[in-house]
């Protein structure tokens with residue numbers, strides 16, 4: 289019986305020790321964190337609350353589900369701050385240096401490429417895993433980046449255009465069906481299926497066909513994105529999302545094995561999956577004289593290859609999908625710009641929109657003539673950038689106040705050049721909240737202060753050597769999709785009809801209560817994977833041109849529990865999660881260890897468990 293080993297008194301001691309050590313550790317960390325930020329530029333700071341209270345003042349004025357990357361601009365505005373400031377949000381997260389200044393961003397991304405913050409790896413844990421290109425560093429990152437670079441060469445990207453057209457043909461059919469029925473529907477579901485099918489072919493050279501029928505890999509990705517929404521990339525998620533990761537790993541692993549087995553019969557290929565295998569064969573070249581005799585892939589390499597494929601599929605569809613949604617949104621709201629982009633498409637492809645696809649398929653270079661379409665894409669990404677880079681500060685590394693040259697500490701800080709903040713700054717962009725693609729046209733004739741090529745405040749794909757490897761692919765893809773759809777359909781946001789989609793099984797709350805605007809837009813960003821349009825806004829789509837009718841797939845994910853959690857303010861969720869996770873688990877292991885030593889009379893038994901718990905504590 290357990291009572292023979294652990295007496296009530298000893299158990300009392302054990303619980304007491306855990307509680308005391310938790311409180312002591314909490315107070316010690318509180319002191320360290322608060323002292324670190326004290327006196328640095330930022331909102332009003334308190335020893336107990338840090339900047340949490342100041343943040344709360346700002347957050348209360350924002351939509352409750354707004355994406356965290358949108359907050360920096362409002363903090364700056366509320367407290368009349370300069371274009372960099374520190375935020376002490378512990379225990380909700382690490383202290384942050386919010387950077388809304390191009391010179392400081394340059395210091396950490398271009399002049400010095402500081403390592404990614406561990407939060408990037410955590411964010412990607414549902415989609416990435418060890419060795420992925422986005423969060424890895426040093427030699428490992430270099431190895432993978434140079435292995436994958438050829439997959440993004442200009443000539444290879446052009447060779448991918450026909451497959452983009454094929455997938456977009458299917459998308460047009462989906463839209464046609466909606467238009468014929470005059471449906472209200474969630475646009476982002478449709479654009480996500482389109483972009484994931486494209487990226488499936490680019491990365492795996494494999495047809496996922498999720499636009500036509502459910503696909504288990506795509507379903508697993510969609511469900512993982514949902515977990516992300518509640519900031520669930522904390523440790524316990526690993527306990528519950530493993531079946532999804534298993535599905536993803538098995539599916540992609542099978543693709544890798546098949547490609548490896550059939551490699552001899554294939555010519556040189558620049559599909560990302562083949563580039564990974566080429567990197568592997570290069571590695572084993574030193575150990576085997578005849579590569580055709582290499583029968584299998586080293587499990588560790590295979591694991592990293594799977595993680596990279598997952599990361600590419602995630603990074604390559606999620607961001608592009610929101611960009612397309614937002615392009616429809618802003619063009620729908622700005623008829624004169626819609627007319628201008630349509631005219632450009634008429635000028636380049638002739639007035640029959642149904643021939644655009646075949647012309648692009650035959651001559652991808654026609655896309656280079658779409659200057660205004662490119663300007664629209666860049667303006668969409670300025671207004672609604674889906675992602676930012678986050679770096680980690682270093683001991684002895686200082687950035688500098690651009691006016692005074694004063695050194696600013698970075699050690700222990702999350703360094704966050706906030707894309708939304710830079711893109712919405714009136715210092716860099718006249719009328720920053722106005723959608724005006726003309727700013728990006730060559731020569732900046734209409735808006736000389738904000739020509740894209742000269743404006744270092746346009747950071748949608750980040751800067752420096754860790755910039756987005758897929759940026760040209762994303763731009764080409766967006767051009768193809770806009771050129772093939774804009775003249776055939778009209779797009780209208782339908783937020784005022786949200787209640788009609790209540791309980792549609794999508795997992796979105798169809799929430800129209802409270803504040804529902806940011807920067808004057810109802811399609812504000814929420815965090816769902818990367819930052820996405822709220823409610824993946826849905827659109828009433830009057831039908832303009834005929835195309836082949838097809839069917840629509842609604843992904844039916846029932847996430848009632850998540851919806852319930854969405855009722856909480858984001859900061860509350862953070863605080864609860866981080867308290868449990870950061871403070872609780874971080875301290876639990878050593879406390880448990882001491883407690884076990886107190887509770888278990890047999891020191892040998894206690895020692896075994898302690899050793900284990902201390903190891904876990906060291907890994908925290």
Ligand code: HEM
Nearest residue numbers: 422603604607608675676677748749750754756757758762
């Ligand atoms: C509109 C579309 C896109 C946007 C706005 C975007 C944005 C970004 C940003 C901001 C980063 C830097 C992230 C960081 O430092 O943590 C990044 C990196 C990256 N992106 Fe994209 N991206 C887009 C499309 C794509 C596509 C289509 C792919 C793949 C085919 C892709 C793959 C990657 C990868 C692998 C990295 C990491 C690169 C490295 O560290 O070497 N992205 N992207």
